[in-house]
Amino acid sequence: MNATDQLQQMLDWFPGGDQLIARSEHIPSSQTPEPYKSLLVHDHHMTVTMEQFHRSPLQVKVLARRREGDIYLRHIVLERCDNGRVVQFGIVRFDFRYVTDEVRDQILAEQTPLGRILINFNVLRHIDLGAIVRIWPGPRLQALFGCPAEPPLYGRLATIFCNQKPAVDLLEISAPVANAATA
Numbered sequence: 001m002n003a004t005d006q007l008q009q010m011l012d013w014f015p016g017g018d019q020l021i022a023r024s025e026h027i028p029s030s031q032t033p034e035p036y037k038s039l040l041v042h043d044h045h046m047t048v049t050m051e052q053f054h055r056s057p058l059q060v061k062v063l064a065r066r067r068e069g070d071i072y073l074r075h076i077v078l079e080r081c082d083n084g085r086v087v088q089f090g091i092v093r094f095d096f097r098y099v100t101d102e103v104r105d106q107i108l109a110e111q112t113p114l115g116r117i118l119i120n121f122n123v124l125r126h127i128d129l130g131a132i133v134r135i136w137p138g139p140r141l142q143a144l145f146g147c148p149a150e151p152p153l154y155g156r157l158a159t160i161f162c163n164q165k166p167a168v169d170l171l172e173i174s175a176p177v178a179n180a181a182t183a
Contacts (some may be wrong), residue, residue, distance in 0.1 A: 013066070013091065021137065021139060023131070027132050028132070032132050042129070043126070048115060050087050062074050063076060063077065075092045093169040094107060127158055136153075153173055153174065154174055
């Protein structure tokens with residue numbers, strides 16, 4: 001599946017997906033401007049990358065959730081613990097068949113960012129960067145980030161393999177740098 005189709009599928013998982021993103025385009029990683037390139041073009045957990053960039057631990061806030069058997073979907077934001085500023089929006093699809101019940105229960109508790117849970121439980125994981133996308137935010141994403149429709153935002157589509165199985169599909173969108181860490 002190409003990046004545009006994958007992104008649209010993820011937006012369709014919840015009502016109002018058309019209000020999140022006005023338009024988007026898949027771009028080569030090499031065309032991603034800094035600091036977004038450093039934030040997105042890698043195979044590490046976004047939780048760790050964002051914490052380092054924003055110089056603050058992060059907390060997760062679940063905006064919407066849905067569960068269908070072993071499949072758990074959610075819209076989230078990651079917020080700085082020190083000031084509550086939103087630094088990332090995400091859409092997550094998790095297949096619980098590939099993790100222990102204890103990991104599943106921690107994810108369902110919705111208290112800790114996903115990356116931190118996988119690290120804390122030492123889940124054997126690999127992150128496959130699927131695509132970088134340039135995004136013009138729709139009204140819902142503009143409201144979450146407190147940003148205008150221009151300039152565009154940047155995000156990534158990725159898959160996390162847990163114990164060598166494709167367990168998590170992600171859309172991770174960085175907040176505008178203007179809303180980034182304060183010194």
